[in-house]
Amino acid sequence: MRNLSRFHLNGLRAVEAAGRWGTLRAAADELGVTVGAVSQQILKAEEQFGRPLFERLPKGLKPTSFGQDILKYLSAGFAEISAGLALAERRRDDVLTVSVAPVFASKWLVWRLQRFHEIFPDIRIRIDANVALVDPDTSDVDVCIRVGWGNWPHVKAEKLIDQVIFPVCSPPLAERLRQPADLAAVPIIREPTPMFGWGAWLGPNGLDESILGGGPVFSDASLCLDAAVAGQGVFLAWETLAGDAIAFGRLSAPFPDRYSTGIAYWFVTSQTLPQSRAVSAFYDWLKAELARMDT
Template identity: 35%
Template sequence: MRRIPPLSAVRVFEAAARHENFTVAAGELGMTQAAVSYQIKLLEERLGVPLFRREKKRVLLTEAGKRAAPQISGAFDTLEATFAGLRADDGAVLTISTSNTFANTWLAWRLGSFQVAHPEMAVRLLTSDKLADFVTDDVDVGIRIGSGGWPDLDEIRLIAIDYTPMCSPGFLERHGPLTPRDLMRLPRISPQEDCWSIWLREAGVDVPEERSQGGVRLDSQANEGHAAMAGQGVAMLTPFFWRNDLADGKLVRPFEQVSMWGPSYWLVYPSARRSVTKVKRFREWLLAELARDRPSPL
C-alpha cells in the first residue's frame, strides 16, 4: 500500500514551490490564499518537517522543500504528459458502431468524405446488429435501431424505418404484373419477418397467423436487398437505403404502398462525451449528409 500524502495537498505544494508565493499559487489553482496555507500546513504536519519558511510577506523553501520540489514537479510533468498522450490517442481514432444494414447500404459509401474533411483522424467502423456497450467495447458513437430511451446516452433520431416490397426487374417481368395477394405464392425473402405480415394486412391481404417457414431467410436488410437484385425473390426493403439501386434499375417497386415499423435509426453516444471534438465533428457531418439525402423531415 502506498503511503502518499493527500494529492490535493501535494498539488498545492508543487504550485507554491514553483512560485514561492502562496497568493500566486492560489490564483493558479483557483483557491484562496488561506486555503493554500492550510493545505501546506496539513502536508507539513503529515511529513513532520517544515517545507517553507515564512518571512514577513514572503515564503521561502526550506532545505527539505528544495529537495522535494523538483521531484514532485517532475512527477506532475510525467502525469501531465501521460494524460495528454491518452487524450491525443483518444482523439486520433473515431470508432463507430452500427448495424450491418446501415453500414452497407448507406454509411460505408459516404465515410470517405468525412475522412477527407478530417484527415488527422482515423475512422474505425464496427458492424454488428448487437448493441454496443460504450464502457467495454471502446466505441465513440453508435447508430442503433430502436425506440430510444437508452440511459446515460444522448440520442438523435435519424431515420424512421418504413418498407415496401422490392424485386429485380427480371423477376417482375417473369411474374408480373403483381397484386399484393400474389406475394403469398411467390418466393419471398425472409418471409418470417413482422414487416411482411404488417404490409400485407395493410394492403388488404388475409395473412395466416402462423408465419411461413419457407423462403430464404437472411440476417440483415443489406443481404436481403442484394438477394432481391439477384432475382431470388421479393424482399421487404426501406426505400431510403435502396433509392440509388432503384434509380439505376437494379431494383423495382411493384407497389406504391409503404408501411411503417415502430423503431427508428438513432445516433447515440455517452452524454458525458457530447462535447468531445471527434464526436461533435461526426455528429455534424452525419446530420448534414442525411439532410442532403433524406427526402423529407422526420
C-alpha cells in the same frame, strides 16, 4: 503491486485472450501474433504460476478451476485498462470509433464515408461492425448507430431517421407485380428473426401474411437483399438497405406505398462525457446524408 514485476504482461494477455475466446487461433488473431506464440506465452505463464491454467481439448481450451479464478481477475483488470486507454484516446478530436450494424455499414455507410473524409480530412474513422449496444462511457466506442425505439438506459440517443419499409425485387420480377395481392404468386424472401413482419406493410393494404407463399430464407438482411437482386423473390426492405440498389437499377420497388415500422435509426453517445468535435461533425454529416435520400 510488486507481484506484477514477477509476471510477463504478454503472457497474461495471452492467457486472458485464450480464456475469453476458448481457442489459441482466436486469441492469436486478436493479439496479432501466431498461434505458436500464444501457446508459448501461456506455457510460460503456467510455469510462473506453478500449475496449469487450461485443459487442452480437441476443440480448444478449457480453463482449470485455478485458471477460472485467475481469468476472472485478468479479464476485469484488462477491461479497466482498456477503458482507461479509451478515455485517453477519446480526448483526441481526430479519432472517431463508430459501432454500427454490419448491414447498415455495408449497404449504406461505407459507400458515403469518402464524402466525410473529403470534408473532414483530419478526422480518422474506425468502423466497428457490431449489433451489440456498448457502453460509451467505458468502451473505446464514441458513437453507436442503432435501430430500435431509442429507449436505451444511461445513454444519449438522438433520432436520425424513421425506418419505413416497402417490397423490393429484381426489375424482371417487378413486371409481374401490378397490385399488392400479386405478392401471393411470387416467392417471398425472409429472415428467420426479423424486427418486423410483412403484416406491417400488408395490413395498410387490407391484406395479411396468410396470402404469402414460400421462398428462400437467409440469416441476415444483407443476404436477403442480394437474393432479391438475383431474382430469387421479393423482400421487405427499407431505404438505407435498398436505396442504392434501387438507384443503380439493380432492384425495383414495385409499389409506391411505404409504411413506418415504429422504430428508427438512432445516434447513440455517452450521456455524461463531453461531445468531441469529431462526434459533432459526424452527427451533422450523417443527418445531412440521410436527408439527401428524400431529395
